[in-house]
Amino acid sequence: MAVHVAVGRATLNAFAYIGGLARLGGRAAYFTFIGPFRGRPLRLERAFHQALLVGVRALPIISLITFFVGVILALQGAYELRRFGALHFVASAVAISMTRELGPLMTAIVVIGRSGSAFAAEIGTMKVTEEIDALETMALNPVQFLVTPKFLAMVVMMPCLTVWADFMGIMGGALFGVSNAEFTFAGYIRATIEALLLRDIVTGLIKSVMFGMVITAVGCHEGFSTGAGAEEVGRSTTAAVVMSIFLVIVVDLVFTALFYFTAGAT
Amino acid sequence: MTDDPQHENGDPIIQVRDLHVRYGEREILHGLNFDVPRNQTLVILGGSGSGKSTLLRTLVGLERPSAGEVWLKGKNLAVISARELDDIRKKMGMSFQGGALFGSMTVGENVALPLREHTQLEDSTIQIVVRLKLEQVGLAGFENYSPSQLSGGMKKRAAVARAMAMDPEILFFDEPSAGLDPIIAAGIDNLIVRLKTAFRMTIVVVTHELASAFLIADRMLLIDKGNIVAHGTPQDLRASTHPRVRQFLDRIAEPEVSEEQDYLQMLTEDRSADSF
Numbered sequence: 001m002a003v004h005v006a007v008g009r010a011t012l013n014a015f016a017y018i019g020g021l022a023r024l025g026g027r028a029a030y031f032t033f034i035g036p037f038r039g040r041p042l043r044l045e046r047a048f049h050q051a052l053l054v055g056v057r058a059l060p061i062i063s064l065i066t067f068f069v070g071v072i073l074a075l076q077g078a079y080e081l082r083r084f085g086a087l088h089f090v091a092s093a094v095a096i097s098m099t100r101e102l103g104p105l106m107t108a109i110v111v112i113g114r115s116g117s118a119f120a121a122e123i124g125t126m127k128v129t130e131e132i133d134a135l136e137t138m139a140l141n142p143v144q145f146l147v148t149p150k151f152l153a154m155v156v157m158m159p160c161l162t163v164w165a166d167f168m169g170i171m172g173g174a175l176f177g178v179s180n181a182e183f184t185f186a187g188y189i190r191a192t193i194e195a196l197l198l199r200d201i202v203t204g205l206i207k208s209v210m211f212g213m214v215i216t217a218v219g220c221h222e223g224f225s226t227g228a229g230a231e232e233v234g235r236s237t238t239a240a241v242v243m244s245i246f247l248v249i250v251v252d253l254v255f256t257a258l259f260y261f262t263a264g265a266t
Numbered sequence: 267m268t269d270d271p272q273h274e275n276g277d278p279i280i281q282v283r284d285l286h287v288r289y290g291e292r293e294i295l296h297g298l299n300f301d302v303p304r305n306q307t308l309v310i311l312g313g314s315g316s317g318k319s320t321l322l323r324t325l326v327g328l329e330r331p332s333a334g335e336v337w338l339k340g341k342n343l344a345v346i347s348a349r350e351l352d353d354i355r356k357k358m359g360m361s362f363q364g365g366a367l368f369g370s371m372t373v374g375e376n377v378a379l380p381l382r383e384h385t386q387l388e389d390s391t392i393q394i395v396v397r398l399k400l401e402q403v404g405l406a407g408f409e410n411y412s413p414s415q416l417s418g419g420m421k422k423r424a425a426v427a428r429a430m431a432m433d434p435e436i437l438f439f440d441e442p443s444a445g446l447d448p449i450i451a452a453g454i455d456n457l458i459v460r461l462k463t464a465f466r467m468t469i470v471v472v473t474h475e476l477a478s479a480f481l482i483a484d485r486m487l488l489i490d491k492g493n494i495v496a497h498g499t500p501q502d503l504r505a506s507t508h509p510r511v512r513q514f515l516d517r518i519a520e521p522e523v524s525e526e527q528d529y530l531q532m533l534t535e536d537r538s539a540d541s542f
Binding site: 125126129130131133134136137138139140 | 323326327328351352353355356358359360362363364366367368369379380383384428438
């Protein structure tokens, strides 16, 4: 196939994929925000159950990972900072990096691995066993029944997880700061709070919500477009993880640039 | 062969007119015409690849016709709104081939699901209805089992109980005896016959099991490669002289090629996916 044809086709497929995600996201949003006023009430019980799976159960692994990331950030920052005798800036380096970028991003990566793949596998398996068809024949909308609870759970849990991730990352930095940078624990925390602007935390949280929406959309979209057979479920689960990671980075880029250019002189 | 069903039991509840269905480029159903009279059991017979599953999926609205019409309870499926389709579906039940029970819920929760979602009934009332439906299919006491703990026959029964939860007017069955040993399959057949006699329901069954079909059918439809080759009462079908009907009913295998030349030709010629 000629190069330009391949590129053209790939571009069109990419647009179609994004379109599919947008449609799914749009319908999930409809059932979340508009549906309840049109006689299709929210089933909060299912959303709570999803929130438990997506959020609460992820706490241990996120705590560990972001703690280590905090230590890593401190170490890497200290590398350069000590050349200038500016080791005391390590607290602000860790705080700003975590809240603005690594807290939301690492949380998203962990949630993709845990929940993005689980969404695709669950819905994909249901598609293969005709459970999605069964829902339709029972006059239950599969998007309302399966996607909306996940969507709601993600949108609420992602910022919560991110706040916790930010905290654990700062704790990781504190470990380094107290042991190698002559901070006291209270001193480190004070330096952290002084360095942080509300803007840093809020932009991180906004990004985390967007990441959550992407992860839900991709995971569920891959699930619904699973073909027949066990091999297909594996394929769509893999595709969900890979596409989620990619799109999360893209969304990260877009929003980081957005926040940069709307920042003014700060 | 195609006698007018309009005279029996009032107006037909399902009407199919010149139905064509395609998957992509391939047309699966080539212009089907038939009616399903109220309160009767129609068995749709056919071999693998005949299009019978596609026909069933189209009747319940899971596939769209590429041409022609399907009228369910007086509504044309191709033009009704989603809400109207939902209303029809609430009066319909379908039992899928593998049961299609939701693995994340118990049997009782599966049966309760339509009631929870579509009615305002109290939970205690729903529990009573669930117990009743499970009783009717011979699964009394299995409310708290998970679907993975059930055998094949029990899964099918649970699926029937779920399909019956809202007391539907039409019940659809996709291969109810598939994969079951003869004794269990007979149990399912008896269940369908009991449902037919006890409740005023129209039942549409897709199957390739001849014994089951002749036991439960009031009317039969034989589909071969997307065309109706027989439509009538079981006696009509037994008396048919159509070669495909006789081949299906008498269990005659496709003739094996016995001439050398024909065999060589069969091995070397380019066969399109005609037999599938």
